[in-house]
Amino acid sequence: MDRIIYTAMTGANAAAQRxxxxxxxxxxxxxxxxxxxxxxxxxxxxxxDGASTRVFALEATSGYRDTPGAVQRTxxxxxxxxxGNAWFAVQGLDGTEAYTRGGAFxxxxxxxxxxxxxxxxxxxxxxxxxxxxxxxxxxxxDGTITAxxxxxxxxxxxxxxxxxxxxxxxxxxxxxxxFRARSREPLPQDAAARLLPGALEGSNVNPVESMVGMIAxxxxxxxxMRLLQTAETNDKSASQLLSLNG
Numbered sequence: 001m002d003r004i005i006y007t008a009m010t011g012a013n014a015a016a017q018r019x020x021x022x023x024x025x026x027x028x029x030x031x032x033x034x035x036x037x038x039x040x041x042x043x044x045x046x047x048x049d050g051a052s053t054r055v056f057a058l059e060a061t062s063g064y065r066d067t068p069g070a071v072q073r074t075x076x077x078x079x080x081x082x083x084g085n086a087w088f089a090v091q092g093l094d095g096t097e098a099y100t101r102g103g104a105f106x107x108x109x110x111x112x113x114x115x116x117x118x119x120x121x122x123x124x125x126x127x128x129x130x131x132x133x134x135x136x137x138x139x140x141x142d143g144t145i146t147a148x149x150x151x152x153x154x155x156x157x158x159x160x161x162x163x164x165x166x167x168x169x170x171x172x173x174x175x176x177x178x179f180r181a182r183s184r185e186p187l188p189q190d191a192a193a194r195l196l197p198g199a200l201e202g203s204n205v206n207p208v209e210s211m212v213g214m215i216a217x218x219x220x221x222x223x224x225m226r227l228l229q230t231a232e233t234n235d236k237s238a239s240q241l242l243s244l245n246g
Contacts, residue, residue: 004231007054012224014041014057019217026210033101034203036065064173069202077138078105081201086193089122089161090115097186098178099163099171101201107131123158124189139197162193
């Protein structure tokens with residue numbers, strides 16, 4: 001069997017995976033706080049007898065685009081945008097501490113502060129935040145949560161946990177769309193981190209760039225499939241010649 005099918009197969013697989021990543025980015029072009037996912041591949045020569053002329057395409061460590069999205073002013077008291085490289089701490093479905101840039105918070109019927117996806121928001125002590133019944137909640141620029149119950153003066157009930165990743169312990173995207181520290185340990189509270197109340201961070205996906213990338217990935221996939229078809233044609237021709245000589 002022609003060995004070209006193996007190199008063409010890895011190229012087609014890489015193009016299909018890149019297409020999947022770009023499609024997901026484009027689908028989240030309007031998702032609050034979404035970070036565009038990056039697809040990275042490397043060329044690896046196949047080692048063996050003879051010349052190293054065959055090169056496989058293998059996935060490398062992929063990351064995300066860390067540039068902030070556009071500011072979207074809402075004026076809502078429970079909306080907040082983390083400034084700089086700060087992230088909001090939430091509790092993932094697996095019970096571990098995770099991080100998000102989506103700051104569209106809400107208070108459920110039980111008085112618990114949640115994200116738009118229904119995940120508990122964590123305080124600077126690493127615990128879920130409870131709000132007094134019937135209280136009006138507002139957020140300060142340092143993450144302070146203030147609750148005002150009718151007939152009573154406003155009072156601080158806690159502070160949002162704002163964490164800033166470091167180069168030694170960067171964030172990694174999980175399968176659930178949340179980010180966690182590479183060390184799998186909770187990041188410390190960043191006392192200097194600030195947020196912008198009454199605003200949300202838009203997605204940092206560039207729709208035009210994603211569309212162009214999808215077109216390029218589609219053409220790359222087609223080229224690899226043509227190589228597979230060429231290999232099949234060559235095999236058929238070789239079989240016919242061998243049958244004639246036999």
